[in-house]
Amino acid sequence: MPKSDINKAGWEQSDFPILCETCLGDNAFVRMSKQEFGRSCGTCARPFTVFRWNPGSGMRFKTTVIxxxxxxxxNVCQTCLLDLEYGLPTQVRDTALAVGNAAPTSEINREYYAQNMEAKLEGNKSLLDTSRASSAAKDMLKQLARTDPYYKRNRPHICSFYAKGECKRGDECPYRHEIPVDNELSRQNIQDRYHGRNDPVAQKIMSTHAASMGLTPPEDPTITSLFLTNLPANATEQSIRTRVLTSLPAVQPAQLKSVVHVTKTRCAFINFKDRTSAELAAQAWANGLDIDGESVNVKWGRSKNAVAK
Ligand SMILES: [Zn+2]
Ligand SMILES: [Zn+2]
Ligand SMILES: [Zn+2]
Structure with missing residues (x-):
């Protein structure tokens, strides 16, 4: 961190953190300790005002990390990085809303980007606009949302010595004496969670949801097609293709092999080059896909063998 004040131009000062209800805790008299430029932001690397507080009795101290x-x-919490409106990982929210990732990944550009964005922000308003989201996207987020505070998340971390049978502190131990379940959150890095990529928790939420909506990936791994029915009467191959791509910012256009539109029955096969893209589409379209304001049904394609039989 530079010592001279001249370099502080892009540094951030604030009076109160932006937090979700869970991280803030249920303690009405929460006292925040505040440290100006206490550390560098976990995503843009600029020094910022760090807050630390106890979210409730028996809970662990929490701190802001971005x-x-x-x-x-x-529009996420400064501590847990979950979406403030839906309590979901950004990867889940952005997949549902078809929001692409515009933020640069190199460190220098990241700082520059954050400074530029800061200039565009007004008050506490987020740049994320969900008002134009499709109804299918809104349905999906509503179904997945965790809007009630979940204070269990603020509990102390599990005692690593206890797990090995080596903790001698007994009741005095400030950590939880439980055998840890394999916790994917602990292996995640801030960058990935913030930018919504390679997030195993998000992956799990989305694949479970897709399955619950009847879109379990078929066992045959060669199936890379999704089948759309109930298309609007005026849909064309081109309009379907365009809509497919705008709804899947994480899928490269080159991975969309073809769109086969059957006008007579108002259905279409969306053929991807790879299984990963097809699975991503199934997750993103778990609540259907809106085309020209109409909700289109989505199913997995069937294997060639099954069709031949
Ligand atoms: Zn930052
Ligand atoms: Zn939080
Ligand atoms: Zn212990």
């Missing part, structure tokens, strides 16, 4: 600008850009 700056307010980064939190506002993505």
């Amino acid at each position: 700056c307010q600008t980064c939190a506002k850009i993505k």
Whole structure:
């Protein structure tokens, strides 16, 4: 961190953190300790005002890990990095809303980007606009949302010595004496969670949801097609193709092999080059896909063998 004040131009000062209800805790008299430029932001690397507090009795102290600008850009909590409206990982929210990832990944550009975005922010308003989201996307987020505070998340971490049978502190131990279940959250890095990529928790939420909506990936791994029915009468191959791609910012256009539109029966096969893209589409379209304001049904394609039989 630079010592001279001249370099502080892009540094961030704030009076109160941007937090979700869970991280804030149920303690009405929460006291925040505040440290200006206490550390560098976990995503943009600029120094920011760090807050630390106890979210409730028997809970562990919590601290902010990203700056307010980064939190506002993505509308997430400064501590847990979950979406403030739906309590979901950004990867789940952005997949549902078809929001692409515009933030640069190199460190220098990241700082520059955050500074530029800061200038565009007004008050506490986030740059994320969900008002134009399709109804299928809104349904999906509503179904997946965790809107009630979940204070269990603030409990102390599990005692690593206890798990090995080596903790001698007994009741005095500030950590939880439980055998850990394999916790994917602990292996995640801040960058990935913030930008919504390679997030195993998000993956699990989305694949479970897709399955619950009847879109379990078929066992035959060669199936890379999805089948759309109930298309609007005026849909064309081109309009379907365009809509498919805008709804899947994480899928490269080159991975969409073909769109086969059957006008007579108002259905279409969406053929991807790879299984990963097809699975991503199934997850993103778990609640259907809106084309020209109409909700289209989505199913997995069938294997060639099954069709031949
Ligand atoms: Zn930041
Ligand atoms: Zn939080
Ligand atoms: Zn212990």
